Amino acid sequence: MRTEAAALPVERTEGCRIHLADGRVLIDGIASWWTACHGYNHPHIRAEVARQLDIMPHVMLAGLTHAPAENLARRLARLLPGDLDHVFFSDSGSVAVEIALKMALQYWINRGATGRRQFVGFKAAYHGDTLGAMAVSDAEEGMHRAFARALPPQHLLDLPRDAASLAALDDDFLNANAGSLAGMIVEPLVQGAGGMIFHDAAVLRRLRDLADRHGLLLIFDEIFTGFGRTGRMFAMEEAGVVPDILTLSKALTGGTLALAATVANRKVFGAFLADEPSAALMHGPTFMGNPLACAAANASLDLFEREPRLEQVAAIERQLARELETCRALPGVKDVRVKGAIGVVELARLDDVEELRRRFVAADAWIRPFGRVVYLTPSFTIAPDELTQLTDAIRRVLAG
Numbered sequence: 001m002r003t004e005a006a007a008l009p010v011e012r013t014e015g016c017r018i019h020l021a022d023g024r025v026l027i028d029g030i031a032s033w034w035t036a037c038h039g040y041n042h043p044h045i046r047a048e049v050a051r052q053l054d055i056m057p058h059v060m061l062a063g064l065t066h067a068p069a070e071n072l073a074r075r076l077a078r079l080l081p082g083d084l085d086h087v088f089f090s091d092s093g094s095v096a097v098e099i100a101l102k103m104a105l106q107y108w109i110n111r112g113a114t115g116r117r118q119f120v121g122f123k124a125a126y127h128g129d130t131l132g133a134m135a136v137s138d139a140e141e142g143m144h145r146a147f148a149r150a151l152p153p154q155h156l157l158d159l160p161r162d163a164a165s166l167a168a169l170d171d172d173f174l175n176a177n178a179g180s181l182a183g184m185i186v187e188p189l190v191q192g193a194g195g196m197i198f199h200d201a202a203v204l205r206r207l208r209d210l211a212d213r214h215g216l217l218l219i220f221d222e223i224f225t226g227f228g229r230t231g232r233m234f235a236m237e238e239a240g241v242v243p244d245i246l247t248l249s250k251a252l253t254g255g256t257l258a259l260a261a262t263v264a265n266r267k268v269f270g271a272f273l274a275d276e277p278s279a280a281l282m283h284g285p286t287f288m289g290n291p292l293a294c295a296a297a298n299a300s301l302d303l304f305e306r307e308p309r310l311e312q313v314a315a316i317e318r319q320l321a322r323e324l325e326t327c328r329a330l331p332g333v334k335d336v337r338v339k340g341a342i343g344v345v346e347l348a349r350l351d352d353v354e355e356l357r358r359r360f361v362a363a364d365a366w367i368r369p370f371g372r373v374v375y376l377t378p379s380f381t382i383a384p385d386e387l388t389q390l391t392d393a394i395r396r397v398l399a400g
């Protein structure tokens, strides 16, 4: 608490701008942790949330149901590929991951395979800050090192990027251990908070194949990548593979209210469709399926239908690639990479992250480097000149 820089008081947000209480206006380069995909304060989302506020801000979603949650579940099932048809709502990404892990564990318990208790996660993964999510994240890369020995042990392995890592996972590890595993969990195409590290679609196809051959459930965590961020509506579409369980959050409500979803395919749902109540998934967050949050999510899906979001992402990708490329020649820059509306400048080392953050604010840019990466994940509605102000700020600040 002594080392953290004082937080900047915000008065209001608008479009891609953050208005500070002291009168300064920052261009937002990260869309409030990758959530505000339509920009801040979109009138359609505000109107739909206000309408829902008049009718019913909240009612419990157990024994009772309501149209905003029912509509949202139906729309998500229609939008998602394959038979990802069964939606379980919760209130944050980490909880959606906990539910996915519990679903996978109980899938096997309900089928009488009680020894399948562990998961495969991948190096550099980040799946959230709760205990189960931390256990399948990379403690070395991430923020969880202090807890590493207190967490249920899982297997953190190399992604199968090439023949050698595929053989290590398939022949060496899964052949020996598949019988004790419930499933594998991965962030498709981009590992976000673990360092904005990309992999190609073939990795996901290999994981689907391995999961099928070794009889494991495959979980895709699209909490960061879902809703257009990597260029398709969902990152998995680029690989043409569908997981057994999927997690969504962040941009689900257009970044306005807390909501998450864990979506199961028919096979997983089938393991819970039993005559014994003990087969039920006993998980019930108090605010699951909050009607205001569901109204915001339905309004966000309207905007994806009515406005050219994916074309905007493609234009952002082209502009980021063009403008960030010039950073490659700067001293200390190790790599520049772009995927959809994600632009990354990776440094060889970053010793004083707070100083770098201060210099971005001084340049009227809200950019929050972490680890060794400086990154942009702007709203999809950002204007080209606003995006140029952000890439200029990165170039000027890194040039010293």
Ligand SMILES: Cc1ncc(COP(=O)(O)O)c(C=O)c1O
Pocket: 092, 093, 094, 095, 097, 126, 127, 128, 129, 187, 192, 193, 221, 222, 223, 224, 249, 250
């Ligand atoms: C891929 C991924 N999974 C899970 C989470 C956790 O979500 P939340 O912060 O809403 O708990 C995050 C958050 O950054 C994430 O990027």
